[in-house]
Amino acid sequence: MVNLALAWAERYQQENPQVRISVTGGGSGTGIAALMNGTVDLANASRQMKEEELAQAQQAGYSPMEFVVARDAIAVIVHPQNPVDHLTLEQISLIYRGKINNWSEVGGEDRPIVRLSRETNSGTHVYFLETVLRLGNKDDKTIFSADTLLMPSSEGIIAEVSDNPNAIGYDGLGYVTADVKTIAVSADPNGPFVLPSVETVNNGQYPIARDLYMYTLQNPPTGLVKAYLDWLLSPSGQAIVTELGFVPVLTNP
Amino acid sequence: MTRQTKQTAPQQDRLVTLLIRLSGYSSILLVTLIFIFLMKEGLPALADVGIGELFTDRWYPIEGYFGILPLISGSLIVTLGAMLVSVPLGVGTAIYLSEVAPSSTREVVKPLVEVLAGLPSVVLGFLGIIAAAPLLRRLLDLPTGLTAFAGALLLGLIAIPTIVSIAEDALNTVPAAYRQAALAVGATPWQTIWGVTLPAARSGVLTAVMLGMGRALGETMAVMMVTGNAPTLPHGLDALFMPVRTMTATIASEMGEVATGSAHYQVLFLIGIVLFLFSLVVNVLASSVSFRQRKRAERLLS
Numbered sequence: 001m002v003n004l005a006l007a008w009a010e011r012y013q014q015e016n017p018q019v020r021i022s023v024t025g026g027g028s029g030t031g032i033a034a035l036m037n038g039t040v041d042l043a044n045a046s047r048q049m050k051e052e053e054l055a056q057a058q059q060a061g062y063s064p065m066e067f068v069v070a071r072d073a074i075a076v077i078v079h080p081q082n083p084v085d086h087l088t089l090e091q092i093s094l095i096y097r098g099k100i101n102n103w104s105e106v107g108g109e110d111r112p113i114v115r116l117s118r119e120t121n122s123g124t125h126v127y128f129l130e131t132v133l134r135l136g137n138k139d140d141k142t143i144f145s146a147d148t149l150l151m152p153s154s155e156g157i158i159a160e161v162s163d164n165p166n167a168i169g170y171d172g173l174g175y176v177t178a179d180v181k182t183i184a185v186s187a188d189p190n191g192p193f194v195l196p197s198v199e200t201v202n203n204g205q206y207p208i209a210r211d212l213y214m215y216t217l218q219n220p221p222t223g224l225v226k227a228y229l230d231w232l233l234s235p236s237g238q239a240i241v242t243e244l245g246f247v248p249v250l251t252n253p
Numbered sequence: 254m255t256r257q258t259k260q261t262a263p264q265q266d267r268l269v270t271l272l273i274r275l276s277g278y279s280s281i282l283l284v285t286l287i288f289i290f291l292m293k294e295g296l297p298a299l300a301d302v303g304i305g306e307l308f309t310d311r312w313y314p315i316e317g318y319f320g321i322l323p324l325i326s327g328s329l330i331v332t333l334g335a336m337l338v339s340v341p342l343g344v345g346t347a348i349y350l351s352e353v354a355p356s357s358t359r360e361v362v363k364p365l366v367e368v369l370a371g372l373p374s375v376v377l378g379f380l381g382i383i384a385a386a387p388l389l390r391r392l393l394d395l396p397t398g399l400t401a402f403a404g405a406l407l408l409g410l411i412a413i414p415t416i417v418s419i420a421e422d423a424l425n426t427v428p429a430a431y432r433q434a435a436l437a438v439g440a441t442p443w444q445t446i447w448g449v450t451l452p453a454a455r456s457g458v459l460t461a462v463m464l465g466m467g468r469a470l471g472e473t474m475a476v477m478m479v480t481g482n483a484p485t486l487p488h489g490l491d492a493l494f495m496p497v498r499t500m501t502a503t504i505a506s507e508m509g510e511v512a513t514g515s516a517h518y519q520v521l522f523l524i525g526i527v528l529f530l531f532s533l534v535v536n537v538l539a540s541s542v543s544f545r546q547r548k549r550a551e552r553l554l555s
Contacts, residue, residue: 029510056512114397119482120315121510143313146323149399149481149496152506156382156478163387166396 001123001212002026003174004070005044007240008232019224028123035215036060041225043215046072046123046172065219069232071247073173073196073209074128077158077180079165084108086184086193089132089207095168096133098145103166115148116157116169125150127210128170170208173201174245201247212246291529295522302516307523312484312498314507314517321524323484327401327497328531331476334405334493335412335469340462342409343416347461350417351424352446363421370414374407378478381407386479393494399481401497407475412465419464423457424450456542463539467532470501477502500524 002025009021024034031043036057049057049064057064076092078084084107087095094100096115103111118125134140151157154175161169162179169180173196176182184193187207200206214232216225231237238248298307302319309320346366350359385406386398393402427450435445451458481496484503504521511518 026509033510033512052512112396119506120313121507126315141316143316143318146311146485147483147496149397149483150498150506151482152477159382160386160397160399164390164397 001044001046001070001072001172001174001246004212004241004244004246007244008237011236011240012228012231019228021228027119027121028126029121032057032215035064035217036062038062038217041217042228044069045213045215046210047126048213049215062217063219064215064217065221067214067216067229067233068211068249069214069229070212070238070241070249071201071209072212073201073206073247074124074132074170075173075176075196076168076170076183076185076208077161077176078168078183079161079163080179080181081165082108082181084183085181086186086191088189089135089185089187090189092185093133093135096128096144096148097142098147109165111166113168114160114164114166115145116160116167117144117148117150118154118157118171119150119152124170124172128208131208131210132170172246176245198242198247209247211249288529291522291526295519295524295526298516298519298523302520307520310486312503314511314520317516319516319520320484321500321520321527323486324498324500324503324524325527326487326492327480327484328470328499328501328528330401330487330492330497331404331408331480331499332466332469334401335408336462336466338406338409339412339416339465339469343413343461343465344420344458346413346417347420347424347458348446348451351421352450353442366414366417369410370418374411374472374475375478377407377410378475381475381479395494397481397496399479399496400494401480402493404476404480404497404499405493407479408469408472411472411475412469415468416461416465419461420454420458423454423461426457427453459542460539463535463542467535467539470532470535471528473499473501473505477505482506500528504528 002023005023009023013019013021024030024040028043028045028047031040031045032049032053034040035043036053038060043064048066054064076087082103084103087106091100091106095106095113096117098115100106101113103109103113117128120126129144130136133144134142149160151160151169154171157169157171158175158177158180161167162177182195184195185207186193192205194200194205194207196206196209201209214229216229218225220226221229233249241248298319306319307321309318310322311318311320312323346362350362354362381403382399386400386403388398389395389400389403390398431449431453432445435449436442440448476499480499480502482498482502483496484498485495487495487497504524507517508521511521
């Protein structure tokens with residue numbers, strides 16, 4: 001969600017030249033760690049804080065406050081020439097577990113499947129692991145097949161998927177470009193298969209969607225931080241969410 | 254006046270000697286401090302995670318799988334692959350520059366090799382992900398081009414300048430009389446290079462190869478971008494054409510996220526210790542061959 005945080009900060013500084021906001025990327029864990037060290041005022045995270053992170057923050061004397069600032073859907077993507085255009089969550093799970101290894105097993109050509117994933121420090125990685133690979137089952141301890149390629153950036157995933165007809169990848173809907181094909185997904189084997197979009201995420205039809213969070217060091221936030229958060233959640237802040245391909249939180253104004 | 258200079262000169266001398274001595278000791282001190290720090294942060298992993306767990310074949314730290322074998326093998330495969338690329342090209346270039354090329358060509362080629370040394374590795378990595386990986390996939394009909402081989406090619410390029418400049422220096426120090434003697438007894442230029450000059454400079458060339466290897470082993474950014482980062486143990490000779498994950502890429506991509514003092518943090522430092530030991534071995538080998546060379550040169554001169 002670093003794209004979103006950057007766009008917000010940039011627009012807000014244009015409208016309020018006296019405010020300085022610097023944004024650093026690196027993954028949800030990085031942001032939360034920085035918050036716990038007290039080096040930032042706000043941490044963006046694409047997952048909720050873990051219990052041990054919260055405990056560590058409280059030990060350091062902080063009680064971070066949580067805000068849902070946008071929604072996001074994870075798109076499953078393949079090469080544009082791959083004939084496969086829909087998959088069930090279970091099929092995607094079996095692919096990433098290493099149980100399905102050829103595209104012909106899911107209605108495609110006779111090609112090996114190359115699995116791409118974000119690095120383990122990405123909130124997207126953890127969310128995909130819990131929601132898709134383990135199908136939301138908390139007792140399931142399955143992990144990614146060892147030969148899954150862990151890409152350090154979204155751009156790396158898009159570059160490889162747009163070039164390689166064997167590849168399957170996943171990434172936030174906001175990062176998906178026209179160079180790759182998005183797969184329609186269904187939780188139920190009988191369908192309906194749904195493509196991710198603002199509408200299908202908002203009405204809950206698309207099964208791989210989540211909230212995006214911002215944590216504040218102050219609880220409750222005051223001054224500049226409060227003004228910034230208020231602006232983020234206002235229609236002008238949420239308009240940027242839509243511009244970047246994420247899904248706004250103000251669904252029923 | 255003269256009396257004053259006589260007094261201050263030894264004082265200045267002492268001061269400068271002291272400063273030089275301090276700067277010499279400071280590097281020893283720094284290396285020692287770094288080593289102590291690595292040990293302090295990394296060694297607890299042996300107890301907390303357990304040696305048995307560390308020598309397994311699965312690396313997935315966010316769920317407590319801490320097998321570092323795939324990372325060690327990944328680094329070794331990529332480094333050895335890089336040597337296959339850079340040793341013939343690097344030593345070849347050094348021989349060409351030192352023995353064959355006319356000085357006008359040398360003045361053009363040498364700076365160009367040095368430009369290669371100055372290229373930021375992230376730029377090479379970017380070229381690798383955009384150009385080399387897709388090309389390799391098509392040419393070799395691989396499932397994906399993001400493999401150890403792509404990393405080895407890039408690392409080879411990165412190691413070449415190191416090998417060229419040190420090997421060329423070694424060849425240049427071979428006395429001209431050696432070559433003249435070989436040519437005088439009827440050897441062709443190639444026989445002179447292969448039979449006389451190169452063996453005479455052997456230990457210097459070996460040092461060049463070792464230092465190039467150290468350079469490849471420690472490189473991070475380019476390998477992280479093109480090797481695919483899949484922590485799998487190799488099963489055969491085709492491992493060079495499979496995705497791998499190196500120790501350096503693992504530390505670089507995971508260190509930013511870990512909680513200080515956690516098991517994952519300790520294991521990352523332990524990987525740092527392993528890397529440190531690897532490059533220590535390479536460097537000790539490199540300096541032991543160059544010491545041997547010096548002894549022989551002294552013998553020849555006496």
